[in-house]
Amino acid sequence: MMLSGKRIGFGLTGSHCTLEEVIPVINALKDEGAEVIPFVSFTVQTTETKFGTPNHWLNSIEKAAGCEAVDSMPKAEPYGPKTPLDAMLIAPMTGNSMSKFANAQTDSPVLMAAKATLRNSAPVVLAISTNDALGLNAQNLATLLQMHHVYFVPLGQDNPYKKPTSLVARMEDIPSTIEAALRGRQYQPLFIEKFND
DSSP states (O other), X not given: OTTXXXXXXXXXXXXXXXXXXXXXXXXXXXXXXXXXXXXXXXXXXXXXXXXXXXXXXXXXXXXXXXXXXXXXXHHHGGGTTTSOOSEEEEEEEOHHHHHHHHTTOOOSHHHHHHHHHHHTTOOEEEEEEETTTTTTTHHHHHHHHTSTTEEEOOEEOSOTTTOTTOEEEOGGGHHHHHHHHHTTOOOSOSBOOXXXX
16 A cells, blocks of 8 residues: 555645545545545635535545544644644645645644645645636746645646636545655646546
8 A cells, every 4th residue: 555654634625616526535545554634724614505514524524534623723733843744635725725825824724734744844735626726826826836845636627618717636646646745756747638528
C-alpha cells in the first residue's frame, strides 16, 4: 500500500457540489494504508445548500474517516509542531480558500492545518473546484503553482463554453498526487481535459 503509515490531513471547504465526489476519496486513502484526519471549514460546518445540510456532510465525513473532524482553529494548530501531518490535502478547494491561502490568510481549520504543514516543509496538495480559477483568482493560482511544497491534483476546465473561467480537479487522481508529492514531485500531467457536455 503506497500510503502505508502516512498521516494525511484531509481539508474540505465549501464547494458543496463537490463534497459527494470527494468523501469516497477518504476511503481510497485509507485503503492505501493512510491514517486520514478530516479538517472542515466553517462554511462546511454551517451552510445548508440544495446539496445537503451541515449535519449530513459532517456525519458523512466523520463516518468515512472513522474519527471526529477538526472543526476549530485551536484544534487544528497542534498539527504543526506537536502532531505533524505527512501531507495535507484540501479537496475541494474553493476559490475563496485558494485566494486566502495564496495571500497567507489563515482563518479556518483547513487553512491553519495547511499553514502548519508548510511550516514543517511537508507537502500540501490542492484539489481545485472553483468557477473563477481563470478569472480574478488566476493570479492566486499562479502564486500557488510556484510555491515550494504545494502540489496540485490534475485539473481542467469542466465547462469551457458556459463557465470559461472554471477549473475542477480530477478527484480520482488524489491518491497518486499525494504519493508523488511525498516524493517531492508534481503528479503529471497537471493540466488535463475535464470537459463535461
